[in-house]
Each structure stands twice: as C-alpha cells, then as structure tokens.
Amino acid sequence: MSNRMWGGRFASGPAEIMEEINASIGFDKRLAPQDIRGSLAHVAMLGQAGILPAEDVAAIEAGLKSVRDEIEAGTFVFKRELEDIHMSVESRLTEIVGPAAGRLHTARSRNDQVATDMKLWVRDTLDSLDQQAADLQRALSQTALKHAATVMPGFTHLQSAQPVTFGHHCLAYVEMLARDRGRFRDARARLNECPLGAAALAGTSFPIDRHATAAALGFDRPTANSLDSVADRDFALEALAAASICAVHLSRFAEELVVWTSAQFNFVRLSDGFTTGSSIMPQKRNPDAAELVRAKSGRIIGALTGLLIVMKGLPLAYSKDMQEDKEGTFDALQALSLCLAALTGMVQDLEPNAEVLARAAGSGYATATDLADWLVRELGLPFRQAHHVTGRLVGVASAKGVGLEELSLAELQEAEPRITDAVYAVLGVGNSVASRTSYGGTAPDNVRRQAQAWIERLG
Ligand code: ARG
Numbered sequence: 001m002s003n004r005m006w007g008g009r010f011a012s013g014p015a016e017i018m019e020e021i022n023a024s025i026g027f028d029k030r031l032a033p034q035d036i037r038g039s040l041a042h043v044a045m046l047g048q049a050g051i052l053p054a055e056d057v058a059a060i061e062a063g064l065k066s067v068r069d070e071i072e073a074g075t076f077v078f079k080r081e082l083e084d085i086h087m088s089v090e091s092r093l094t095e096i097v098g099p100a101a102g103r104l105h106t107a108r109s110r111n112d113q114v115a116t117d118m119k120l121w122v123r124d125t126l127d128s129l130d131q132q133a134a135d136l137q138r139a140l141s142q143t144a145l146k147h148a149a150t151v152m153p154g155f156t157h158l159q160s161a162q163p164v165t166f167g168h169h170c171l172a173y174v175e176m177l178a179r180d181r182g183r184f185r186d187a188r189a190r191l192n193e194c195p196l197g198a199a200a201l202a203g204t205s206f207p208i209d210r211h212a213t214a215a216a217l218g219f220d221r222p223t224a225n226s227l228d229s230v231a232d233r234d235f236a237l238e239a240l241a242a243a244s245i246c247a248v249h250l251s252r253f254a255e256e257l258v259v260w261t262s263a264q265f266n267f268v269r270l271s272d273g274f275t276t277g278s279s280i281m282p283q284k285r286n287p288d289a290a291e292l293v294r295a296k297s298g299r300i301i302g303a304l305t306g307l308l309i310v311m312k313g314l315p316l317a318y319s320k321d322m323q324e325d326k327e328g329t330f331d332a333l334q335a336l337s338l339c340l341a342a343l344t345g346m347v348q349d350l351e352p353n354a355e356v357l358a359r360a361a362g363s364g365y366a367t368a369t370d371l372a373d374w375l376v377r378e379l380g381l382p383f384r385q386a387h388h389v390t391g392r393l394v395g396v397a398s399a400k401g402v403g404l405e406e407l408s409l410a411e412l413q414e415a416e417p418r419i420t421d422a423v424y425a426v427l428g429v430g431n432s433v434a435s436r437t438s439y440g441g442t443a444p445d446n447v448r449r450q451a452q453a454w455i456e457r458l459g
Helices: 016-022 025-048 054-073 085-097 099-103 110-146 166-191 210-216 226-231 234-260 288-311 320-349 354-362 368-379 383-400 409-415 421-427 429-435 444-458
Strands: 151-156 159-165
Touching: 025 054, 025 085, 025 110, 025 210, 025 320, 054 085, 054 099, 085 099, 085 110, 110 166, 110 226, 110 234, 110 320, 110 444, 151 166, 151 354, 151 429, 159 166, 159 354, 159 429, 166 234, 166 444, 234 288, 234 320, 288 320, 354 429, 368 383, 368 421, 368 429, 383 409, 421 429, 429 444
Parallel strands: none
Antiparallel strands: 151 159
C-alpha cells in the first residue's frame, strides 16, 4: 500500500529497507509536545486569518489535544510506516476528526514544521541546562565559601607550583560555568526566530500571519528568509558547540576528581553515593561517576562534529540529510544534563582532606616564588637575581631533603647575606596564600568575598 500521507502518485509502498532508513519516528517521537504546540499555534492563526472556517479550527484544536493526551498517557501507537512524528500526529488526528484534519497542513510543510519543532526542543533544553549549570555553580560556591582558607597545592604542568586554596580552585569552575551559561543564553537568543510559515522552501500564497504564530510560540519574530528557515540548523550546532565546551570543562573537573581520589593523592573523599566498589578488590572505592563525566564529553563533541559534517556542503534548501540532526542532538544534550546533575551531586558530598592538602601544599618548594618576591620587596633585588638566589637555596634544601623553611638563617645568608629572620613568615603556605591579595588572587579574603558574591547572585 502506498503512503497515505503522500502516496497519491505512488502505485506501491516503499521497500522494507527504504522504510527502515527513511523512518525517524523511533527518535523524533520525543518531539510530540513541540509538534502539537506548533500545530495548535498554526491552526489558530489559520482561523484568525480567515483561511480556515471556525468549526474546522475548533475540531482540529480539540483533536490535537486528544492526540496530546493519548501520547502523554502512553496509549498512542507509533507506527513506522507513518515515518515521523509529524505524519503520526496528523494521521491520528484524521482518525479522530475526519477529513477536516487534512486542512491543518494548509500553508505549511514538514520542512518548516520540523525546523520549528527542533528549535522549540533545543530552546527548552538550553533553558534547563542553564538552570542545571546554575545548580552546579551554587554547589561549588558553597564549597568555596566553606574552604576559602583550606590550602592545597596549585599546579602547572601537574607539578606543584604555588599554594592556592581549595575554595579558589572551586571558584575557577564557577567562572567557567558562567561562560557556559552565557553561551547557552547567546545560542538561545539567536535561535529565537520562528521558521513556521516558510512552508516547503518558498513561502506560501495563503495570507498567513507569521508574526502571530511566532508570538504564540514565544519566538521574538519570524525568520526573514524562507529558504534559510528550512535549511538552517545553526541553532542545533550552536547548542552542541556550547554543550561541547561545557562538557570539556566538566571533564577537566572530573579528571581532577579521579586523580585527587586516588590513594596516592588522597586530596578529597567522594561519598559512598558517588563511588563504587570492586567485585574482586575489597579496598577499592572507584570514582565511576567522575570517570563517566570525563568520558561523556566524547559523545557530546562527537555529536557536534557529526552534525557539522552532515550540514557541510548541503545545497539549499531542505535535504533529508538534515533528519540526521536529531539523535546526536538529543543524546548529547541529555548526556550533558546527566553530567551536570552527577557533578553537582559529587560536589555537594565532596570532603577535602585538609591535612593532606596542607602537607602537599608545602611540599615541592611551592613557596619558592614567595621567597623570590620577598628578596625583591625587602632587599630591592631585581626579580631575575632573586630567582637565581632562590634557585640556589632550593638546591641546598633539596640536597638536604628538607623544606625551605627548615634551612637555618646562616644557610639562607650563604646565598644572600642580607636575608633576615623576617623571611620565615613568607615561607609558610598560610602566609603565602594570604599574601595573594591581587584582584582574582587566591587570598582567603578574596575567595570568601567572591564566593559570597556568587551565592547572592545565584540566589
Ligand atoms: N522527518 C523529517 C526530518 O526530520 C521531517 C521533514 C521531512 N521533509 C521532507 N520533505 N521529507 O527532517
């Protein structure tokens, strides 16, 4: 049997394999709420514009609502031969309403319909990702406030560099998430033009009111070019690009959690709720959730790359290739949502091991820069010379296997005779972090102030 939605000129139905490759209902059924929202806005406008009689509009509206109820109740039967969500809804509408249902598709096409549905879905998802990112920022800011003065080693090249505070480290991710949220909002703002009414590609001869449908669906305005309206998937690409960058941030934090929870580092403890045991090694507490957050960035970036490749070189306007936008976009944004939720849970439960962190912060000559800065500030040495003197002292301490603060004044004065007792104050990690009061620096007062400001801003 030929397709009842478009089979007029076809003598027979599609080959089995054609149906399989062509059908998107398996994954686009999740667009049902958006599809029905779009249809309700469209049919109301057709009525207002005098294109459809009021009784048909009323019948179609009532019918669409029962379809929506059936889908929500889980009683709706999705059939592969109906290809996609648009034809599935319309076909069921026809069963409920009769031939008047056929008037719903006046002055539109599946091309503008699917673009509208996808935009609505991506917009809703960007809004909820923004909220989830704010939740993670909130959890990080609380932890930052609590640990504004908890010292830990700061790293460059994963080598101990200078002491920082645990709170400062948390706030670094709060800043990254703020940029991620900015990107979500930018993408949303650019997305917010309505393609509905562009029809197949050229617009329509019916006197439709695209401003009305745009407003009814919460868009700022209708799209300005009908070809671009149905050929554009920038909004999905931008959402995926923003999601990819966010996923990269989350993966960096996840990697730190994996390293920090190892027995060798022992910097933090994850709760039982976010670790798993090993079936053979009883001592293990594996950070599986963090590992999966680290890994899921792969599929999110993969979805972005995949869709960029689908879109590149496509001639205007719509091509069926574009149906491939869906699975990757759904999967990637859902994966990001899961990662945000999992990391928020981990941060809320996380316990830094303050003693281990303090010990590690002081090891590896992490206060060498403080010594060099002291020589510059107190003795007026040029920084390069101070660097050289400090280097010599690090060499002496390291040969003896002791910390800089354990060298005697006599030993220090061998490298630079003008050094006094006062230098010991800057060799301790507490003094080191407290002295970093420059704007954006790690001093506990700074961290406390910034954490407080974030907590207020996030509400
Ligand atoms: N399922 C299709 C998609 O997702 C809907 C648009 C189909 N349009 C068409 N002319 N065949 O892209």
